[in-house]
Amino acid sequence: MSPSSESSCLRAALLFIALALLSFAPTAGFARPGDDVSAKVTRLRDARISVDERERLCGELLALGPSGAGALATLAAEQVERASKNAVKLEARYFKDFEKAALKLVDARSTKAALAAVDEARAAVRKLQSKADLSKADIEEVGDASVAKLREVFEVAPEQVTEANAGLAEQREQLSQAWWQASDWFDTLQRALRVLGDVKRAAPSDPTPRWDAVVAQEVWLCTLALPMSPGDRRALLHNLEVAPQIDPEEAAGVLDLNRLRLLLGLNAVAIDVKLCDASRDHSNDMRTLGFFAHESPVEGKKTPWDRAARFGTSAGAENIAAGQTTGAGANRAWWYSPGHHKNMLGGHSRIGLGRSESHWTQMFG
Numbered sequence: 001m002s003p004s005s006e007s008s009c010l011r012a013a014l015l016f017i018a019l020a021l022l023s024f025a026p027t028a029g030f031a032r033p034g035d036d037v038s039a040k041v042t043r044l045r046d047a048r049i050s051v052d053e054r055e056r057l058c059g060e061l062l063a064l065g066p067s068g069a070g071a072l073a074t075l076a077a078e079q080v081e082r083a084s085k086n087a088v089k090l091e092a093r094y095f096k097d098f099e100k101a102a103l104k105l106v107d108a109r110s111t112k113a114a115l116a117a118v119d120e121a122r123a124a125v126r127k128l129q130s131k132a133d134l135s136k137a138d139i140e141e142v143g144d145a146s147v148a149k150l151r152e153v154f155e156v157a158p159e160q161v162t163e164a165n166a167g168l169a170e171q172r173e174q175l176s177q178a179w180w181q182a183s184d185w186f187d188t189l190q191r192a193l194r195v196l197g198d199v200k201r202a203a204p205s206d207p208t209p210r211w212d213a214v215v216a217q218e219v220w221l222c223t224l225a226l227p228m229s230p231g232d233r234r235a236l237l238h239n240l241e242v243a244p245q246i247d248p249e250e251a252a253g254v255l256d257l258n259r260l261r262l263l264l265g266l267n268a269v270a271i272d273v274k275l276c277d278a279s280r281d282h283s284n285d286m287r288t289l290g291f292f293a294h295e296s297p298v299e300g301k302k303t304p305w306d307r308a309a310r311f312g313t314s315a316g317a318e319n320i321a322a323g324q325t326t327g328a329g330a331n332r333a334w335w336y337s338p339g340h341h342k343n344m345l346g347g348h349s350r351i352g353l354g355r356s357e358s359h360w361t362q363m364f365g
Contacts, residue, residue: 069195076189087178102225121146134338150263158218182207235268253327274313275352283356319362330360
């Protein structure tokens with residue numbers, strides 16, 4: 001055999017040995033690409049790993065292309081679902097304990113002396129209602145001072161509730177972490193799907209907005225801690241149910257007014273959706289037709305009573321405002337206007353609030 005033939009045989013033999021070693025890589029200390037993906041995924045399942053390591057492993061999987069991204073997408077979807085279920089479970093307990101803590105805090109503030117001050121403040125505001133020559137100065141001097149006293153006793157903020165209860169603060173932190181984990185894994189899932197070019201694949205819903213919902217629920221539970229009758233509570237729950245049928249800022253404006261009424265010892269008013277429609281329609285007419293008045297130039301809509309009837313309901317009083325961007329802002333404007341002030345605090349059971357950009361109409365029935 002010639003030297004060149006011997007060299008060719010040697011190369012062939014070495015190639016055969018190398019292929020054999022690769023075919024038995026797991027037992028020979030070598031890792032296949034699939035094994036590397038599996039090892040990274042297994043490591044990512046360990047809740048004890050640091051954020052930095054988790055990000056590094058995710059980056060390495062994405063760098064492997066479709067095989068790594070596919071495995072990461074599957075894992076991320078599982079983790080989003082797991083973390084979300086855990087957060088929902090934590091939420092149920094947290095909200096139950098938060099509501100109890102809010103009521104307890106209000107109760108602790110309601111000392112004999114504090115309740116005497118409450119009666120005095122409410123009586124002062126009621127006296128304004130009967131004053132024929134009521135002025136803005138009267139409202140600023142008496143009304144604002146009275147409401148401030150009432151808020152000191154009955155109005156609690158979410159942070160005050162958690163600060164007064166160490167266990168509740170810990171629950172909130174656990175809940176925050178659970179929703180953060182769900183949101184973080186959701187972001188990872190989206191990154192993996194982009195690598196796969198499959199962003200339309202059915203995936204868990206984005207959990208990120210859920211923390212905003214937690215904060216909103218805390219505010220709502222603080223509202224329910226205000227002193228109220230069973231009828232008031234039913235009105236508030238009714239308003240919560242029908243709120244999706246109206247503009248969010250309209251619903252917020254009604255809730256803002258009800259908080260004020262409850263502080264003052266008045267009943268909560270229930271949303272009349274038809275009255276909201278009539279109010280919104282008048283606001284839109286004022287804005288688009290360039291007038292600002294309770295009397296409309298539009299045929300069939302001359303008076304508030306005409307406008308309410310057109311929408312299948314009735315009204316007993318009306319407020320209008322312009323230039324405010326929020327329902328609470330419109331309430332503040334009406335609070336300092338004597339006639340509107342009296343309407344807001346009247347003995348009504350129903351309310352409609354309607355906006356058209358920065359024009360507002362508030363109707364009572």
